[in-house]
Amino acid sequence: xxxxxxxxxxxxxxxxxKTLLEELEDIxxxxxxxGNLKGRIDEIFRIMHTIKGNSAMMKFDNIAxxxxxxxxxFDLLRKNSSLNIDFSEITDLSLASMDFIRGExxxxxxxxxxxxxxxxxxxxxxxxxxxxxxxxxxxDIKEIKYEAVVRFEKDCLMENIRAFTLLxxxxxxxxxxxxxPKDIAENDLSSxxxxxxxxxxxxxxxxxxxxxxxxxxKTSFIESVDIKEYKEDxxxxxxxxxxxxxxxxxxxxxxxxxxxTENVDKLMDLVGELVIAxxxxxxxxxxxxxxxxxxxxxxxxxxxxxxxIQDVVMTMRLVPISPVFKKMNRIVRDMSKNLKKDAELTxxxxxxxxxxxxxxxLSDALMHLTRNSMDHGIEExxxxxxxxxxxKGHLKLEAKSEGGDVYLVLTDDGGGxxxxxxxxxxxxxxxxxxxxxxxxxxxxxxxxxxxxxxxNEKVTEYSGRGVGMDVVAKNIEAMRGQVYIDSKKDQGTxxxxxxxxxxxxxxxxxxxxxxxxxxxxxxxxxxxxxxxxKDIIRDLEGNLMVMSKGxxxxxxxxxxxxxxxxxxxxxxxxxIIMINYEGNKIxxxxxxxxxxxxxxxxxxxxxxxxxxxxxxxxxLGDGNISLIIDAAGLI
Numbered sequence: 001x002x003x004x005x006x007x008x009x010x011x012x013x014x015x016x017x018k019t020l021l022e023e024l025e026d027i028x029x030x031x032x033x034x035g036n037l038k039g040r041i042d043e044i045f046r047i048m049h050t051i052k053g054n055s056a057m058m059k060f061d062n063i064a065x066x067x068x069x070x071x072x073x074f075d076l077l078r079k080n081s082s083l084n085i086d087f088s089e090i091t092d093l094s095l096a097s098m099d100f101i102r103g104e105x106x107x108x109x110x111x112x113x114x115x116x117x118x119x120x121x122x123x124x125x126x127x128x129x130x131x132x133x134x135x136x137x138x139x140d141i142k143e144i145k146y147e148a149v150v151r152f153e154k155d156c157l158m159e160n161i162r163a164f165t166l167l168x169x170x171x172x173x174x175x176x177x178x179x180x181p182k183d184i185a186e187n188d189l190s191s192x193x194x195x196x197x198x199x200x201x202x203x204x205x206x207x208x209x210x211x212x213x214x215x216x217x218k219t220s221f222i223e224s225v226d227i228k229e230y231k232e233d234x235x236x237x238x239x240x241x242x243x244x245x246x247x248x249x250x251x252x253x254x255x256x257x258x259x260x261t262e263n264v265d266k267l268m269d270l271v272g273e274l275v276i277a278x279x280x281x282x283x284x285x286x287x288x289x290x291x292x293x294x295x296x297x298x299x300x301x302x303x304x305x306x307x308x309i310q311d312v313v314m315t316m317r318l319v320p321i322s323p324v325f326k327k328m329n330r331i332v333r334d335m336s337k338n339l340k341k342d343a344e345l346t347x348x349x350x351x352x353x354x355x356x357x358x359x360x361x362l363s364d365a366l367m368h369l370t371r372n373s374m375d376h377g378i379e380e381x382x383x384x385x386x387x388x389x390x391x392k393g394h395l396k397l398e399a400k401s402e403g404g405d406v407y408l409v410l411t412d413d414g415g416g417x418x419x420x421x422x423x424x425x426x427x428x429x430x431x432x433x434x435x436x437x438x439x440x441x442x443x444x445x446x447x448x449x450x451x452x453x454x455x456n457e458k459v460t461e462y463s464g465r466g467v468g469m470d471v472v473a474k475n476i477e478a479m480r481g482q483v484y485i486d487s488k489k490d491q492g493t494x495x496x497x498x499x500x501x502x503x504x505x506x507x508x509x510x511x512x513x514x515x516x517x518x519x520x521x522x523x524x525x526x527x528x529x530x531x532x533x534k535d536i537i538r539d540l541e542g543n544l545m546v547m548s549k550g551x552x553x554x555x556x557x558x559x560x561x562x563x564x565x566x567x568x569x570x571x572x573x574x575x576i577i578m579i580n581y582e583g584n585k586i587x588x589x590x591x592x593x594x595x596x597x598x599x600x601x602x603x604x605x606x607x608x609x610x611x612x613x614x615x616x617x618x619x620l621g622d623g624n625i626s627l628i629i630d631a632a633g634l635i
Contacts, residue, residue, distance in 0.1 A: 013108075032333070045075060063105070160184040167184075169219055181194065317356050325350050328397055373395055377415060397410050415492075417485070422448060505598055511577065511590040513590050525578070535547040537552070543555075557569075
């Protein structure tokens with residue numbers, strides 16, 4: 001079916017479908033993890049119903065038909081929650097259906113024909129529905145709706161917390177729960193109402209009344225329980241809360257607005273141009289020598305407004321990393337089944353925000369690294385037991401912001417990297433001539449980021465072709481980021497990705513070399529100073545060094561590195577700028593420091609080959625081009 005690419009209704013359908021599928025996958029995977037798929041069937045049914053309706057409206061009948069069959073299955077489960085079911089089959093089929101729908105939506109997005117019927121998938125769903133229906137007929141378990149009033153012992157204190165604990169204890173055995181007071185998790189004053197009127201509940205369960213009573217009485221400080229079949233509304237009706245215990249209500253008063261991402265990008269580009277234009281005005285040589293208090297005041301106000309606009313636009317570009325992180329749950333889950341390895345993934349810092357333009361490349365990198373951890377890192381269950389480890393492997397994916405950077409850290413407790421094996425492969429490929437004792441662990445592990453490097457003896461579905469890690473490193477470097485690897489044999493591997501929060505506008509320190517101006521990202525600058533003659537030395541290899549605070553640092557003469565003509569060649573006549581990268585420091589020698597200003601990062605033109613020590617360029621206020629120094633590359 002062909003549609004116009006710019007059709008706003010079609011775009012809305014695509015975006016909503018993607019969002020619903022992400023939400024659905026998260027629900028199913030988290031439910032499988034905590035064993036509570038039964039408790040979230042209503043949510044799943046609602047999402048499938050929405051996808052079916054939207055797809056039918058857009059005439060994507062194949063998507064609508066699969067969603068309709070899944071809706072039928074979950075409707076059956078919803079109406080017959082007492083069925084004794086192995087939910088692993090339900091989960092597998094649900095994920096397969098989601099993959100089908102996602103693939104068809106991608107075809108829609110790319111303007112391709114959506115003709116796949118998914119006949120095999122539909123047959124499996126129909127077979128499962130038939131099986132569930134037959135089990136339903138055999139089941140004679142009856143659900144009953146109860147109302148209960150629970151009172152706690154006098155002076156037990158914190159009645160609201162005890163009521164919250166009671167709900168947690170009952171949650172696996174009840175559904176359609178309503179309770180009063182409704183704000184027990186957020187409001188300590190609700191304890192007074194519980195003291196006065198008791199804690200009131202209405203719920204449905206397939207358990208007998210005696211069984212429910214036993215569950216309730218396991219909570220501490222219960223004084224009395226009045227429980228009976230639900231016949232009429234009690235006061236809880238006025239203050240019904242159907243959220244799960246601990247679940248916060250969505251904040252009200254704020255409204256969202258869908259914005260075309262291309263417009264946000266254009267707005268960011270315009271802000272960049274505004275920053276450059278402001279610099280061109282305030283740094284204009286024609287007014288540089290004019291002393292005007294009014295002009296200076298107006299210029300400061302203009303700069304403040306531009307900075308505020310930039311902050312707002314930057315915030316608009318930032319999105320949570322959580323959708324990317326949640327994709328890794330699916331990878332770990334599927335590979336655990338395929339490789340017969342029991343493993344689980346823990347996610348930390350999912351709310352960490354990052355520039356939306358970094359999301360896709362980071363997603364690709366993390367997917368590859370997660371597959372590597374499962375394939376190479378996590379051992380077979382038997383091997384783990386032999387090593388004295390838990391049978392289940394553990395992976396942890398963490399995100400955190402520090403300054404202007406975001407760190408993504410993937411850790412596994414697998415077998416770790418084999419340093420000797422990696423070194424031998426590196427020698428074979430001519431990547432080093434040094435002995436293994438001359439190299440640090442970090443040096444050796446960095447070889448796996450080289451093109452074509454793989455120590456896998458056989459090619460599998462997931463690895464062994466010698467491609468992947470080098471692509472990961474290349475893509476991360478393209479985002480001005482870095483990859484670090486640390487590992488210990490039989491203890492696991494830790495891979496850290498560091499990327500800037502945004503790629504757009506940064507604070508730069510402008511330095512002069514001859515007639516050329518270069519910029520250094522301020523976050524890379526440790527300090528600047530004029531050296532004393534006595535502090536300038538040479539090492540045994542003849543390299544120029546400078547002593548600072550008891551430490552010795554190498555000096556790079558930028559005019560030699562970049563082949564600039566300058567009269568400032570004596571170290572004592574210029575300025576030293578110390579730059580820092582991951583705790584490693586070197587010193588750069590330049591003519592002078594011009595000052596600090598915001599710079600708009602631009603990539604080098606494609607006809608330039610990669611320049612050593614240069615990460616990009618920017619336009620200065622006088623209209624000239626300034627190259628941006630790559631601190632990490634130099635170090």
